[in-house]
Amino acid sequence: MKIDLSGKTALVTGSTAGIGKAIARGLAATGAEVVVNGRGQAKVDATIAEIAREVPGATVRGIAADVSTAAGCKALLAAVPDVDILVNNAGIFEPKPFFEIPDEDWSRFFDINVMSGVRLSRGYMQGMLKRNWGRIVFISSESGLNIPTEMIQYGMTKTAQLAISRGLAELTRGTAVTVNSVLPGPTMSEGVETFVKDLAKQNGQSVEEAASNFVKQHRPSSILQRFARTEEIANMVVYVCSKQASATNGAALRAEGGIVNTIA
Structure with a gap:
């Protein structure tokens, strides 16, 4: 199978490190024009240069914007008004005992892990529907199914992403737009x-x-x-973004190494 996304524009949030960077690199290798996003311009520029070195001929640009805020999402949408592929990857985690998690942490986790994807999907999805092609992918986690006792606040946000992803998929009925989640395990x-x-x-x-x-x-x-290695998660995401994944919609796709002990 040769995945060719030439002519498509892909935005990957939180892509200056980790899984996000691996996804951006993987999408660049398919011929897509990739928009790297991070909070700091220096890291964005460094990631662009790194991907350009690793993927000869890649078309990569970057936007520094803090997607944990409404203002940051608005700035990103203004800088990149339309995309064909949106990967909602930006997120944080922090092991902390439940009784030590203040209200501020719950709000911070929700803003970064959940609202960033809500705001950007709201901004980009209507254009995808009008053009009758698009891919939205939420990077959730097996922790959205198996809530970890050491970071319940994180698990809560990952469950929320699954609900939002499935709900948005329902809005694509009869179109060539898909919305899915990918659930990594420890990576x-x-x-x-x-x-x-x-x-x-x-x-x-x-x-x-x-x-x-x-x-x-x-x-x-x-x-x-x-x-898992970051590239192993990225491989799943790149496939979900591909034209070949046209029949995969509203799915929660597990790349968690079998941690979730269920056959479905």
Whole structure:
């Protein structure tokens, strides 16, 4: 299967690192014009240069905007009025005991992980419907199904993304626009790598030991039995964005290594 997205414009939020950067790189390799997004111009510029080096002939540009705010989303929509592919990837996580999570954290997680995707989907989806082609993908998590006790506030936002994604898919009925979610499991992005290094330091372990123990202790149902690589998640997302994925709509697609112990 050759995925060709030449002539399509793809926006990936939160794409200066981790899964988002891997998705941007993967979409660039298909011929799509990719819009990189992050909060700081320096990181956006560095990511553009990196993808241009790694994907010869890639068409990549970038917009620095904080999509956790209404103003940031408005600025991004003004700078890029139309896209064919929207990947709502921007998000944060933070392990914290439930009784120590203040109201401000709940609001912050909801604004970044949920409202960014709501605002941008509202801004871009009508154009997709008018053109009768488009792809919207929410990067949710297996934590949206298996709420992690160590970060309930994060799990809540990932469940919300699944609900929004399915609801938006219903609005595409009879069109060539699709809306889906992808559910990664533990993935070795830069942020997670820092978290694992901290665990290793606290427990006097190597990074490899800490990573292995985390999966065994906190995600014991994992069949993969390791952290995924960002590219492994990106491969699923690139397929969902492709023309070949035209019959996949309203789906929650799992790339979580078998952690969710169900056959459906």
